[in-house]
Amino acid sequence: MATTLQGQADVRLWNRVIALHARVEQRLGTVLQRQHGLGLSEYRALALLAEAPDGELRMQDLATGLGLNQSSVTRLVGRLNDAGFGYRDLCPDDRRGVYTVITDAGRERYLQARPAYEEVLTTTLDEAEEAAEVLAGARQSA
Amino acid sequence: MATTLQGQADVRLWNRVIALHARVEQRLGTVLQRQHGLGLSEYRALALLAEAPDGELRMQDLATGLGLNQSSVTRLVGRLNDAGFGYRDLCPDDRRGVYTVITDAGRERYLQARPAYEEVLTTTLDEAEEAAEVLAGARQSA
DNA sequence: CAAGTAGTTGTATGTATATGCAAGTTCTTT
DNA sequence: AAAGAACTTGCATATACATACAACTACTTG
Numbered sequence: 496m497a498t499t500l501q502g503q504a505d506v507r508l509w510n511r512v513i514a515l516h517a518r519v520e521q522r523l524g525t526v527l528q529r530q531h532g533l534g535l536s537e538y539r540a541l542a543l544l545a546e547a548p549d550g551e552l553r554m555q556d557l558a559t560g561l562g563l564n565q566s567s568v569t570r571l572v573g574r575l576n577d578a579g580f581g582y583r584d585l586c587p588d589d590r591r592g593v594y595t596v597i598t599d600a601g602r603e604r605y606l607q608a609r610p611a612y613e614e615v616l617t618t619t620l621d622e623a624e625e626a627a628e629v630l631a632g633a634r635q636s637a
Numbered sequence: 638m639a640t641t642l643q644g645q646a647d648v649r650l651w652n653r654v655i656a657l658h659a660r661v662e663q664r665l666g667t668v669l670q671r672q673h674g675l676g677l678s679e680y681r682a683l684a685l686l687a688e689a690p691d692g693e694l695r696m697q698d699l700a701t702g703l704g705l706n707q708s709s710v711t712r713l714v715g716r717l718n719d720a721g722f723g724y725r726d727l728c729p730d731d732r733r734g735v736y737t738v739i740t741d742a743g744r745e746r747y748l749q750a751r752p753a754y755e756e757v758l759t760t761t762l763d764e765a766e767e768a769a770e771v772l773a774g775a776r777q778s779a
Numbered sequence: 780c781a782a783g784t785a786g787t788t789g790t791a792t793g794t795a796t797a798t799g800c801a802a803g804t805t806c807t808t809t
Numbered sequence: 810a811a812a813g814a815a816c817t818t819g820c821a822t823a824t825a826c827a828t829a830c831a832a833c834t835a836c837t838t839g
Contacts, residue, residue, distance in 0.1 A: 502755030509661070509758055516658050517704030519651070536823080554790065562659030567824050569791055574823095591789045591832045613644030616651055678797080696816060709798050711817055716797095733806045733815040781839085788833075798823085807814075 519619050526615050531608040536561060536571055538612065541580060541605040544597035551584065551596040580604060661761050668757050673750040678703060678713055680754065683722060683747040686739035693726065693738040722746060 524535045533541070543560045544550055552560070558568045572595045575581035580601030586592030597605075666677045675683075685702045686692055694702070700710045714737045717723035722743030728734030739747075 498752055498755050499759070502752075502759050505758045505762055506755060509762075512654070512658065514704055516654065521704075534823080555788095562656055562663075564825055565790070566792080566826080570823075586789095589789080589833075593790065610640055610644075613640050613648060616647045617641070617644050620647055620651075676797080697814095705797095706799055707816065708800080708818080712797075728815095731807075731815080735816065782837100783839090784835100784837075786834085786836100788831100790829100790831085792829075793827085794825105795827105796823105796825085798821105800821085801819090803818075804816085805814100806816100807812100809810100809812080 515623055518623065519616065522615050522619050523612060526611055527608055530611055531604065533604065533608055534574075536563065536567075537574060537578075537580070538605070538608055540568075540571055540575060540595075541597060541601050542609075544581065544595065545602055545605050549596075550602070551594040553586065553592055553594055557595060575601065657765055660765065661758065664757050664761050665754060668753055669750055672753055673746065675746065675750055676716075678705065678709075679716060679720075679722070680747070680750055682710075682713055682717060682737075683739060683743050684751075686723065686737065687744055687747050691738075692744070693736040695728065695734050695736055699737060717743065 520535065527533045527535060527538050531538075539561055540557060543557060544552055554565065554568050554572065557563075557572070558565045561568065561571075563571070572581060572583065575595070576583065579598060581595050581597050584594040584596050586594055662677065669675045669677060669680050673680075681703055682699060685699060686694055696707060696710050696714065699705075699714070700707050703710065703713075705713070714723060714725065717737070718725065721740060723737050723739050726736040726738050728736055
């Protein structure tokens with residue numbers, strides 16, 4: 496129950512991960528929203544779908560792939576639907592299952608947004624020299 | 638505007654950071670909430686306050702320290718207030734400023750929760766062998 | 780074998796909440 | 810007096826948790 500040395504080292508390490516994560520995600524979100532009208536989760540869902548075979552995934556797979564709740568994915572896919580970036584399709588062999596399929600418009604928007612995403616990411620990681628340190632991981636060495 | 642090699646490498650790296658972040662934060666949040674009745678942001682705010690000189694910080698400093706918005710901090714501090722873990726105090730030299738001061742109850746709850754926080758963190762990082770990889774940072778080497 | 784029953788899995792919906800953005804208020808500084 | 814800073818408040822929204830429902834699976838019982 497006492498706080499261990501390893502524990503405290505992990506806390507410090509994790510604090511830096513959190514800070515880096517917050518900064519990067521915030522910037523990515525802002526740029527995607529302002530320049531491409533896409534939320535971060537929506538962008539990532541499109542990315543997963545675009546790279547999936549036949550451009551379709553089941554809700555569950557999207558959920559785990561995005562690190563989101565199943566209910567969150569239901570709503571996320573709803574938004575993609577409303578925006579015309581995807582549509583639902585029934586699973587023929589398991590009628591409980593639902594596929595989300597990316598549309599051409601979805602693919603197009605994804606491809607339009609991708610360069611901005613990558614650029615912001617690279618820039619921000621470069622900028623945070625700390626990133627090198629953090630990712631260099633002082634963990635095992637503690 | 639094209640997607641660069643560095644860009645794609647960064648995307649893959651970042652995807653792993655995101656996944657690790659989601660897993661760790663989710664577990665930390667669950668344990669703190671269930672076992673200690675504390676949200677993750679509240680716990681971290683208490684941690685910052687507990688370690689600050691005189692146990693007090695200005696809203697701004699809390700905001701940047703937590704990676705949160707000013708408005709979010711206003712409400713977060715409101716919750717700490719309601720829970721009896723902190724209170725507001727006016728800044729004598731700049732009457733726009735507001736200090737949030739941690740109470741004894743706040744310190745106590747923080748100290749109670751800390752071992753769980755550290756243990757979950759260490760366990761989850763250990764568990765994710767991937768973490769070693771991720772934190773080993775394949776960034777510059779790409 | 781057919782039909783019913785129990786338990787599990789895949790999604791969707793109701794509801795609560797934490798967060799962000801934009802605008803407003805009070806104080807400071809130049 | 811004007812500009813800016815620190816905080817608060819109104820509002821919108823994305824997310825999580827609990828719950829509900831439909832479909833599938835495995836047994837049991839007639």
